Amino acid sequence: MTDVSSTSAAGTTTTSVTKSAASALLTSLNTGSGVDTDALVTGLVQAQFASKNAALTAKSDKLTAQLSGVSTLKSAITDFAAALDTLVKGGTLQSQPVSSNASVLTATPISGAKLTGMTASIRVDRLATAQTAVSVNSVASKSEVIGSGTFTLKLGTASYDAGGAMTGITGTDADGDGAEDTIAIDITDGSLTSIAAAINKKQAGVTASVVTDADGRAFLSLRGETGSAKAFTLEATSDPSGTLSQFNVGPNAAGMNVTGKAGNAVLSVDGITVERASNSISDLVEGVKLDLTGTSTTPVSLSSSVPTKALTSAVEDFVYTYNLLLGELQKQTDPITGDLRGDTGAQNMMRSLKGLSLRDLLPGGAADQPRTLAQLGVLTNRDGTLSVNSATLSKAIADHPGAIEAMFSNSSDGSGVLSALNSIKLNATSTLYGLGASATRYNQAKSDLTEQQDRLTTQQEKMTTRLTQQFASMNARVAAYKSTQTFMENQIKAWTNGNN
Template sequence: MTTTTATTTSTSTATTTATSSASVTKTAAQQVLTSLDTGSGVDTASLVTALVQAQFAAKNASITSRNTALTAQISAAGTLKSTISNFATALGTLSTGGTLQTQPVSSNATALGVSAISGAKVGDLSTSVTVSALASAQGARSAAVADRTATIATGKLTLQLGSATYNSAGTAMTGFTAGSSAAVSIDVTDGSLNGIASAINAAKAGVTASIITDADGKAVLSLKGTTGTDQAFTLTADDSSSALSQFNVGPNSGMTLTGTAANAQLTVDGVAVQRSSNTISDLVSGVKLQLNAVTGGPVALSSTRPTSAVAQAVADFVDTYNQVYASAKGLTDASTGDLKSDTAAKTMVRSLQSLTTKTLVSNPGTNAPTTLAQIGVSTNRDGSLSVDTATLNKMMAAYPDEVEAMFAPTTGNAIGLSSTLNGISLAAASSVTGLGASTTRYTKAQTDLTDEQAKITTLSDAMSTRLTQQFSTMNSKVAAYKSTQTFLENQIKAWNSDK
């Protein structure tokens, strides 16, 4: 049983963020100072860029830091949700595989197959079954028709279920007694063989129609009922003069029977019984019988317990749990965990920690174990689990049904380990209170940061435009002043040279 685990990514602390923002601001301020070159004038482009960066440096750094943290939280929430889901799925697959439950055994599985009914206890199974006859279904076939699409006749057919008597060869019905169910009227509007078969199937009255192509390429209408003495049927055209009457089934009818309706006949521990189906779930407690052939003698039913498989399952569960728990514990670590403040994540961890003490068996025997802790699964100081093999073996030997029940599938035990872990997984995935809701919240916060960053970008662009215009005007005036200065200096030099 394997699941996906994850490593822990640490988030920045408030102190680190503040220090980083101060450093960014200091750097931006230094760029402003270095943009001023008093020897050659002002580098306007560099100065504007530096001033804008200095104005918004702290906010940009804060957004970047928060965005990084949210990305880590989204990733961690998804990883943790996937990890617990994989764990629950793996355990569920193991539970439903049947290898952890006591299974019935047939001494003649070819003729009489057996399987455990979900949730049933078959550990004390000891039964003898003899199959004298299999349940069968009535069948009938028509004469061959050259063209299955050619119109034969339209009109109505009446289908009636009941019980029948047959000739010794089983090829003809000698008598029929209608059952309690009402007759079904079948309206044939497409009078071809295809249309007749479709109309019978559309009635869904317990008889299935199909068309078989014979060796000569002609089509034959084949009718098949369901197994059981009370599932014999008659089919009669309402108009006896209609060509549809060739498909009548019953005493003195035109179609040939290919099978007769009969019950299965068995002897269970010396008691003769009959059933309408070859699949029987109400004769042997907790066991489904599949009758495949007449046995000709008694078949012994017993059971075999999966002691080694259950012991291995416990060990595998503990190993996988420890991997999942280590991942969850790291992600929710109070100092370094990306989900250290996430309520859903911490709730999931608490649910995992309570697994060993949760009641997993309903209606246990006297003094029987009902929790993992009672069968030797203990919690270590670091929260991981370990198995006391001696205690586990002792409990499996004394209370095998209760230990098996802990690992039964959800359909067999609604409070078992598989059901419980599946419940934890569903709660973690919840979009209202679980990690699904956390992911939505973090994603929304990240979207808000994107909007905030866009606003800062807009303000930065506006400030850059405004400063550029201001410095451009200043540069024009400075240039004019320098031109006047140059003229005056040259004029003074000229005056001095005339003396």
């Protein structure tokens, strides 16, 4: 379509420059100081190329506006999808597990879990415990050198006598060589601080620390991991000075008091008794991580709570953001004023967005449950914008919470609002047929314009050179004619005076 305003402006500019050039010529020829060839040549060259320069400028401005429009739409759809992605993956739109007694256990959802309608009854009989040991005798300073040698650490399942004293340990055999696994810990000029550091450096499941009492006396404290298979023994297998054995832990060791035994958590889930090595459990109730905090004689009820308010806000926010994007898209594709009114990528994006409210977001879902945004109460207005029927939305959430949560879940099967919007974004920004392709096309056109402008500039420079040479020659001839005219006028005056 021809830009009428640009053509008019070009014509006005050409006429103005032509008049200016003619005026300069007449003025220069009527003066006795010679022709101003610089002004004359500049005016004539501008007049010759004014319309072409104006046309190229108009095309360049249009391409700049089109590239700006493409960038705006790409950013808008990308930001929309990113915001929805953050909201969906944040987990606030999915049912949350609720414990009837947080002093016994708390529950948190595992990412991607569907907890709608989830129930469980859990009784905690015993918490998982860790073996702990503290040195009987203290030392005056935690930096005092005690001795050198080697400790051997062994992890496994301990046995105890009736009094609770350790009588033995069955070590683990992680490498399957038929021998119990042991860890050697070398001590050189060891103080309590360096002994603890050497144990911790092995990261073998036993943590050492130095505890100082009110009198400044230092004690060695050891702690294992929870679980009955995480008991440990510590033995000074190389002790030249005989001073490291005071920190032995195990059967018949008197230098360290075993203050806590390693044990599993024991609990009952829906009447089935199970044990776990940790108080954080993720494999008992599907989709839920349990954190045991105490024991109980009566079961704790575990249920789920539908995030009605969060889902309602999500739908309303989705509609609000959709309308903002649609408004920008309608502005860019307006058939009269839109910079992208003929752009295929923008038109395809418009069609995809307008079909979103009727798109099946739960393929294969039950026929009696909502599967489109329209069935949630998202209505399409005459101008293409969306609005929310609050009553319809509230009823849909109350009657079909699982379906609504599924629509706003982070699914991997291509279902849901997020997958649909990501699909629209991918197509809209495609470098093959979307706005990405439009940007490539406009950039190429702008590059072509630059080449045309360079050629036009070269032509202007050549014309300037040619006219400058021509008018310089003309100026010289005019100067010669004026000189001859002056000579003849002087001669005539002399003849006339002589006759008088």
